[in-house]
Amino acid sequence: MIAEFITLLYSKTLLTAVEMPLQSDMVLIGDLLQFIGVFVSFSIAYVAYRGVRHTDSSALLRLATAFVFLGFGFLVEGLVGLDQLVPFLPLTATAIVVGGLLLETTGYFFLAFSHAVDVLLSKRIGPALMLFPIFTISGAQLQNVLSFFAFYFVLYGVVETIYSYSRTKRPDTLFIALGLSLISAGTFFQWLSLLYQYVGVLSLLQIILQEMGLLILFTPVLGFARRGAKLDGAI
Amino acid sequence: MVQYRTQVRIIADVLSTARDMNTEGTGVGITALLRRGNMSYSRMTKLLSELVGSGLLTELNGDKISKYMISEKGIQFLAAYHSFEDFAQSFGLRL
Numbered sequence: 001m002i003a004e005f006i007t008l009l010y011s012k013t014l015l016t017a018v019e020m021p022l023q024s025d026m027v028l029i030g031d032l033l034q035f036i037g038v039f040v041s042f043s044i045a046y047v048a049y050r051g052v053r054h055t056d057s058s059a060l061l062r063l064a065t066a067f068v069f070l071g072f073g074f075l076v077e078g079l080v081g082l083d084q085l086v087p088f089l090p091l092t093a094t095a096i097v098v099g100g101l102l103l104e105t106t107g108y109f110f111l112a113f114s115h116a117v118d119v120l121l122s123k124r125i126g127p128a129l130m131l132f133p134i135f136t137i138s139g140a141q142l143q144n145v146l147s148f149f150a151f152y153f154v155l156y157g158v159v160e161t162i163y164s165y166s167r168t169k170r171p172d173t174l175f176i177a178l179g180l181s182l183i184s185a186g187t188f189f190q191w192l193s194l195l196y197q198y199v200g201v202l203s204l205l206q207i208i209l210q211e212m213g214l215l216i217l218f219t220p221v222l223g224f225a226r227r228g229a230k231l232d233g234a235i
Numbered sequence: 236m237v238q239y240r241t242q243v244r245i246i247a248d249v250l251s252t253a254r255d256m257n258t259e260g261t262g263v264g265i266t267a268l269l270r271r272g273n274m275s276y277s278r279m280t281k282l283l284s285e286l287v288g289s290g291l292l293t294e295l296n297g298d299k300i301s302k303y304m305i306s307e308k309g310i311q312f313l314a315a316y317h318s319f320e321d322f323a324q325s326f327g328l329r330l
Contacts, residue, residue, distance in 0.1 A: 047322060048322070050319075051315075051319035051322060051323070051330075054312070054315040054316075054319065055243050055312075055315060055316055055319055055330060056242075056243055057241070057243050057319065057323070057330045058241070059241075059323055059328045059329060059330055060319060060322075060323060060328075060330065063323065063326060063328065114326075114328055115327065115328070118327075118328055118329055121239045121241065121329070157327075160327055161326065161327035162327075163327075164324075164327030164328075165327065168324060170324060170325070172324075172325045173324060173325055173326075173327050175325075176325050176326055176327065177327070217326075219325075220321075220322050220325035220326065223321075223322075223325070224318065224321075224322050227318060
C-alpha cells in the first residue's frame, strides 16, 4: 500500500499534474513582466532621442535605436503572453515569437554596435573584440541562434562598459555594467531554456534577471529627470 | 591616449573655451580659440562662422580683429551637452 502510494507520488503523471499549472503561471508572470521592459526601454530611448535632437550625437542615436528595438521586442513577447489571458488571440504563432526575438536581438546588436564605434573613435582595440561568437548551428532553430546572438551582443556591451568604467571611474557606469550583466545572464538562460525546454524554471529565471537588469538601466533616466534639465530650444 | 573627437564634442570644446576665457566680457580672439581648440585656422574659421550663423556664438567686430562671445543659446547648448554627456557616459559611451 505504502509502496504504491510512493510510486504514485513520484510518478511522472502526478508531477506533471502539479507542475503544469505552476509552470503555466510562471510563464504568465514572466510575460507580464515583459511590459516593465517595454516601459524601461522606451523611457531610455526617449531620453536618448531628446539628446539626439539637442546635440545631433550619433552615439545617442544608436542608443535610442537599440532601445526602440528592445522595447518593441519586449512588447511583442509580452503580447504573446497575453494569449494566455485572452485565449482567442492567435498570438502564439512561431513567426510572431521569432519576430519578437529578432527585434530584441537587433536592439542588443545596436547596443554592441554603439560600443564598437566608441572603440574605433578612441583608437583602441576593445577587449571584447577578442571574444568571437562561438556557436553551433547543428540544425538549431532560428530562435536558438537569435538567443545566442543576443547573449553575445549583451556580453560585448558588458565588457566594454566595464572597460569604460576603468577609464572614467564613474560609479553609475559600473552600475550599468551590473545591469547589463544581469541582462546578459538573462539572455543566457533564455538560450538555455530553448535548448532545455523541459526545465520550466529557466524561462522565469531569464525574465527575472532581465527585468532586474533593465530596472538598473533605468537609473540614468531617473538621474536625468532628477536633474530637471530644461533643455528645450537649446539648438 | 589619442582620441578622435566627434563634431559635437569639438563644438562643445569651442563653446566652453569662449565661455571660460571671456573673463573681461569683451569676447575671445581666434588665437585663444585655436590654442585651446587644437585645430587648423581654416577649419576653425569655418566652424566659427557656422556657430555664429546658428546663434551659439556672438561675433563682436573690433577695430582690427573679431572676437567671439558665447550667446544665451550657446550656454543652453552646453548645459544640454553636459546633461546628455552624463547620460551617455552612464552607458559607457561618449558623445
